[in-house]
Amino acid sequence: MSAVGIVVMIVVIAAAGYVLLYSGGGSGKPNTSTSAIVQAINYTGAIQGAGATFPQPFYSNLSAQFNILVPGVQVNYNGIGSGGGIKAFTNLTIDFGASDAPMTDAQWQAVPSLAVHMPMVIGGIVAAYSLPGVNTGLVFTGDLLAKIYLGQVYSWNDPAIQALNPGVTLPNHNITVVHRSDGSGTTFAWTQYLSASNANWASQVGSSTSVNWPLTSSSGAGSGNAGVAALLDSNHPYSIGYVEYTYATLNNLAYGYVKNAAGTVVQPTVDSFSAAVAAAASVLPRGNQTWSQVSIINAVANNATAATAYPVTTFTYILVYQDLSTVPGMTQTKAYALVAFLWWATHDGQLYAPQLHYVPLSSNVVTVDEATLHTITFDGKALLP
């Protein structure tokens, strides 16, 4: 074979491979628009983001995968906490921020220019416990969990727990209540659920990244999911706490099901989290409106029609400025790269969510994010076609 022939053959094979790669994206579902958007990136350099720690493993993985796809673009993400993320975003020291809770109206109005919220991935929180002889599947209600955390229900064989779990032998032993010692989006979601389910909790404790915990007779506090889990092991029996669903499943913790407002006992699964998002999605604002009131938990906790929804389900957000020229040092090409990355992250990037035990966005939320990305501009000019 002549040299020319070899060159022609290589070119043909490469072209075929290229077409295959970008038409299929490896997902089996052709997504030509995403690949076209990514291919149009004409930027080399870093994009800086910072914020919530909960989605950090997911964002780090997205960054690595995106770097394979577009070798010139390095997306750096620092998990400094949601509060720090909002602060750095407001002070214009990063290109995008991330937060587990949406910005409050005060925060949203304090930013130098209009900021948009983009739900990026979904998380669920479960009640995990260490109870000798009892495995996963103990049934709770939000009201009962609030009463346990208030110290009003303090024994495992309390009639309120027994009534929800007929046939389970519950020990006559005091409940040790475990909570997070560090401020966290997980605590925010958990206390929001307790507030929505129990009026006493709402009026006495409320919801935040860290709260004034009622001083029950027996309690413990651990730092991070790991710290809570350490207080729920076999050395600490008769305890109950709350952790990320993914953390509970990865570490084989026993966790509870929830009887939701529709009266259905729901097992926390990717499907029941998605059902919760679907129940809340009809009332989602546009990206450039305020999101301060958005809460899947509040939308589901007392919604008697969301039969298959697991109520303790929450978004985590990425924050960007609607006009990216707000950020110092931003250029047209860099702004486009950021928007293209976010588009890819909400589409093909979601494929990486389940393997890291996050819940991918449902299609109705992706639609909201798509509309948001179309409104993002640089110096007033839209970035996406």
Next chain:
Amino acid sequence: MKARNQGITRDSIFRVLVTIAAAITLLLIAAIVYELYNGSTASIKAFGLSFIVGTVWDPALKNVFGALPLIWGTLVTSAIALILAVPLSIGIGILLSEFAPRVVRFPFSLLVELLAAIPSVIYGLWGIFVLAPTLRSSVYPAIQGILGFLPLFSGEVTGFGVLTAGIVLAIMIIPTITAVSREVFNSVPNTQREAFFAIGATRWETAKHIVSYARSGVIGAIMLGLGRAIGETMAVTMVIGNRFEIPSSLFQAGYTMSALIANEFNEANGALYVSSIVEVGLVLFVITLLVSAVARALVWRSLRMYKGASME
């Protein structure tokens, strides 16, 4: 002549350099105080003195912040650490400089100093997985059996609490105090020892004199240890229980200032909340200064009294 001029120039250059180095330290401290004060003005305005005597920390509902349980926790854990660590460390220091055979001194000092190089998070993990369970299952019940009638040693024993935090802190500051005091004892001139032996003093009397002679260095060593104990964050956070309450028993869970800052600053939301956490930092800074000053004065005085007695 030329060489002498050169020497003078070098001298003045050196003096300027040293002055600059010292000035930078002072500027840094001033900048920290300014930044802490600046960050906490909102909280100081809102709560005033009630921040220091308040016992409620509610970022969710009432937005009320009071730091007394944190201040209490910091002071008590540091005090426990000093009570446990100072006699031990000075003892080890004396042993290493006066009593131990020459062959053991070097390896033993090395091992003690190795303790200082262990990251605090490791001490914390060890506290969670080894120390706390051991204390809970055997040591604390024994203490409670003997002293349980005192409120200080009453209540449920979980292994996580003020006393455990104090013990971990003591272990962490022993190498610091030991290493510095051993160096200080070593630097005591041999003439002092020879003079004491010459007048027929026992080794015990000589050792007492050495400690007294080196008192300012020993105070420095204790201050270094105290500084580490007051500011220590990671290890304490992991074993103290992080319960926002003034515990009545040493077995109960408590909270310290640095632990709260580490726990809550990252995810703090809302201007007053963040400002209150910064004010905790300011209070911690002021308390560190005050405690160092008071402790230095106290130790100085007691050592001088002791020295006066030994001279008679």
